[in-house]
Amino acid sequence: MTDHILLMRGIGKSFPGVRALQDVNLSVRRGEIHAICGENGAGKSTLMKILSGVYPHGDYEGEIIFDGRPCRFGGIRDSERAGIVIIHQELALCPQLSIAENIFLGNERARRWLVDWNRTNHEAAMLMERVGLRENPVTPVSDLGVGKQQLVEIAKALSKEVRLLILDEPTAALNDEDSAHLLDLLRGLRDEGITCVIISHKLNEIIEIADSITILRDGRTIETLDMAVDDVTEDRIISGMVGRDLKHRFPPREPKIGDEVLRIEDWTVGSPTQPGRKVVDGATLSLRAGEIVGLAGLMGAGRTELAMSVFGRAYGVNISGRLYKNGKQIELRSVRDAIRHGIAYASEDRKRYGLNLIEDIKRNISAVGLNKLARYGWVNENEEYRVAEGFRASMNIKAPDVSSVVGKLSGGNQQKVALSKWIYTDPDVLILDEPTRGIDVGAKYEIYTIINRLADQGKAILVISSELPELLGLCDRIYTLSEGRITGEIPREEASQERLMYYMTIGQE
Known part of the structure; x- marks a missing residue:
């Protein structure tokens, strides 16, 4: 029998009005790189948040077995104590702090209630060497590019004696050189016996690095492919993800x-x-x-x-x-x-410059074209609603209605809202x-x-x-x-x- 470090069985998760996961099963072998693929909204990140304790036991259905033992994580600290560490797509670093301070944030190297800076910087330097960072440990994280910030996150995970490392879209914001370096690093971690679970939309990278691939669609497990046995191509993965061939x-x-x-x-x-x-x-x-x-x-x-x-x-x-x-x-x-x-410009960073994530679809779409909706200084809210509903239909924005908060939409639907905002200006x-x-x-x-x-x-x-x-x-x-x-x-x-x-x-x- 294959040695599995992780088994997730019958996982289900609901949010108000949405069934995010339904009877999902995931088996990850010890010491492999296991990829999870699926469309935006398929449930990939939700599944990993359950595994890492972001959604605690009792908030979901099903069971988690890690290293042969049932787990009931009440939070992230519980999963990290077990050796499971997640690196989210939005990096959780403090730009003003040094590399060393970020690596040991919440896990400080202290003596008699005071931080031992010599030990902190020395151990940080050793971890940085493992991930290929040659900067001084006291360098502020704000001085690093996104690729090197990813390496700081991995060094931070290694400081917690990680056994299962989860990476959510680790190369989404990286150039080709930084992506190649990160993939080489993951291969090295695999050789050290660290199991990795990677979520990515870059199918060419998945095929290049993964040992196994699990495909999710509409919150359900479609299939798990073994790269050494199955005939895995991008077209086969796409067919599983979207439920149809994209010839x-x-x-x-x-x-x-x-x-x-x-x-x-x-x-x-x-x-x-x-x-x-x-x-x-x-x-x-x-x-x-x-x-x-x-x-x-x-x-x-x-x-x-x-x-x-x-x-x-x-x-x-x-x-x-x-x-x-x-x-x-x-x-x-x-x-x-x-x-x-x-002239209209849709920014590459839709979360920072393109959208107001705490506002609803309606307000985001009308933000640039308010002058078209205003009469005597007042916005016609009925017209604003009608315009937004028109874009929701024509752009196929998947949301219950235009009062849905944009920050809770999938990446693809957020992008459609950002495009709708500029299209409304009729450029x-x-x-x-x-x-x-x-x-x-x-x-x-x-x-x-x-x-x-x-x-x-x-x-x-x-x-x-x-x-x-x-x-x-x-x-x-x-x-x-x-x-x-x-x-x-x-x-x-x-x-x-x-x-x-x-x-x-x-x-x-």
């Missing part, structure tokens, strides 16, 4: 491209934190009506900085260059100017920064369908994405950006991942 990852489209709508000429943007540095250097590009244009570049190439600076100078200093809308030069001194000229130009980051393949297809529909309506669309297959499958034309400079303009029929990567690395050392 074509991108919806069909016949482009109807019209006249030039927006032209950006010789656009240069200075860094607000590094005087003298140009984050965008003389960029020139154009967008036409009914066209979907891609912008490809490595992390730090200046993609988001270019988009935000064009959107009413929302980023950067010493901005120079020219903007033309429908052939006429325009000046955008503020975000309000950009909106007034029919001529829509800039979408990482429009499918952190959402599953089924929700991605829906977002692609929405983008195609907007292009068919004559909108000019700029899509910024770190996923080259996404740009290749969606865009009519692709610009490449390297070190703030436009290095290539490639039509769809001539584009390939290799060619894009070549132009994305021009000038890179």
Whole structure:
């Protein structure tokens, strides 16, 4: 019989009006990397929160057996004492504290009620070496990039003598290099005998690293695949996740491209934190009506900085260059100017900049277009409700009604709300920064369908994405950006991942 470190049997969990999990079963072998896949809302994170004690015993149905013993965790501390540690997608670090302080936060190395700083920093340095961090232990976490912050979280887990490490979307916000380093680290932990459970939407990474895969759909277990035995492909995983084959990852489209709508000429943007540095250097590009244009570049190439600076100078200093809308030069001194000229920008960070997570769907959708709902300074709430309900139906936002709090929606549905907010302003130009980051393949297809529909309506669309297959499958034309400079303009029929990567690395050392 295979040695299982974890068995979860008949797990069920309900929230008001929603059955999140129904008779879910999960078996994880000792010393393996076990992946959990499913669409947003399938119940993946809920299952892991039950396992880690975030939802205590009594709040769910079923049983948990860890290392041969039934477990009834009353909270996170109980699960951590058993050797189970969870790293959430939203990292739980204190930016102002040092790496060492974060690693031992709540688990301080103390002597006579006082923190032993020599021991703290020494033990932190050893843990940092295990995960590949070469910084000084007293370095503030705020000085680290997201990839290194993930490593601090793993070092923190190792300090608690972890036996089962749960990672929720660990590479969602990482570039390719940081993702590869993290996956190598997980392989090393597996070799040390630490069992890992990983939740991810990046199916190529799952196939590369996982020993077993459990697929959830609509709160139920669909199947568990053994990578050494079963014929596992991305298409098979997708079929299990969405309940149907997605033979074509991108919806069909016949482009109807019209006249030039927006032209950006010789656009240069200075860094607000590094005087003298140009984050965008003389960029020139154009967008036409009914066209979907891609912008490809490595992390730090200046993609988001270019988009935000064009959107009413929302980023950067010493901005120079020219903007033309429908052939006429325009000046955008503020975000309000950009909106007034029919330009919209959907941020890559929808939780920080795109949405008000504690407000409902209705208020989020109307936030930018309140002037269309106001009469004599008062918002017509009936009209606001009608507009929001229209978007809920047309965008297929899965929520009971428009009074649902946005923070409780899945990532894919949050993204639809963010898009609805900008579509309501009726823009001529829509800039979408990482429009499918952190959402599953089924929700991605829906977002692609929405983008195609907007292009068919004559909108000019700029899509910024770190996923080259996404740009290749969606865009009519692709610009490449390297070190703030436009290095290539490639039509769809001539584009390939290799060619894009070549132009994305021009000038890179």
